[in-house]
Amino acid sequence: MVDVGLTKLVQCDLLLQEGIRVTVKIQNPESVSTKQILRGTLVSPNEPRKKSGVYWGYKVRVVESINQLFDKSEYDLIIGTSDKGKPISKLEVLNFGKPFSKLLIVFGGVDGLESATEFEDDDENSFLARFHHYINTRPSQGTKTIRTEEAIPISLMALEPLLHKAILSNKKHKKVI
Numbered sequence: 058m059v060d061v062g063l064t065k066l067v068q069c070d071l072l073l074q075e076g077i078r079v080t081v082k083i084q085n086p087e088s089v090s091t092k093q094i095l096r097g098t099l100v101s102p103n104e105p106r107k108k109s110g111v112y113w114g115y116k117v118r119v120v121e122s123i124n125q126l127f128d129k130s131e132y133d134l135i136i137g138t139s140d141k142g143k144p145i146s147k148l149e150v151l152n153f154g155k156p157f158s159k160l161l162i163v164f165g166g167v168d169g170l171e172s173a174t175e176f177e178d179d180d181e182n183s184f185l186a187r188f189h190h191y192i193n194t195r196p197s198q199g200t201k202t203i204r205t206e207e208a209i210p211i212s213l214m215a216l217e218p219l220l221h222k223a224i225l226s227n228k229k230h231k232k233v234i
Contacts, residue, residue: 081098142190143190143192145192165205
């Protein structure tokens, strides 16, 4: 049985390890509001986007070193978020002169993204130079810190108009993946 965020569990076609994230296609969606058992099959996380163009969430990756994030990534556009960043209201365009297809948004912890340099060989300036944009998505936050779990939806909402504009611009140049 899989918890898919509805009022009842979905019976799946495979036995799953507890705690893993899966994408489930519900076979009998008409049964959501009935007493009937919901049945589902596991599908690729890309299926909702590919088949119906539906946004299917962001991916989270935890790294032990901030350098691991940059060394292993192949992102076209990298955005860092910080209360020390440029206010998002001053950012008119969200690219750097060419279309992008892979975006990385980096969030820091309670001590801020800048504290990630404390345990690395980088100084703060070379660290900040790795970002195409280093922004503050909540310049008048009114508190000392914003928790990361709060910063993610706040930042995504603040970035949405710029991302939308950039994606429309990208579509003129090439297909966005």
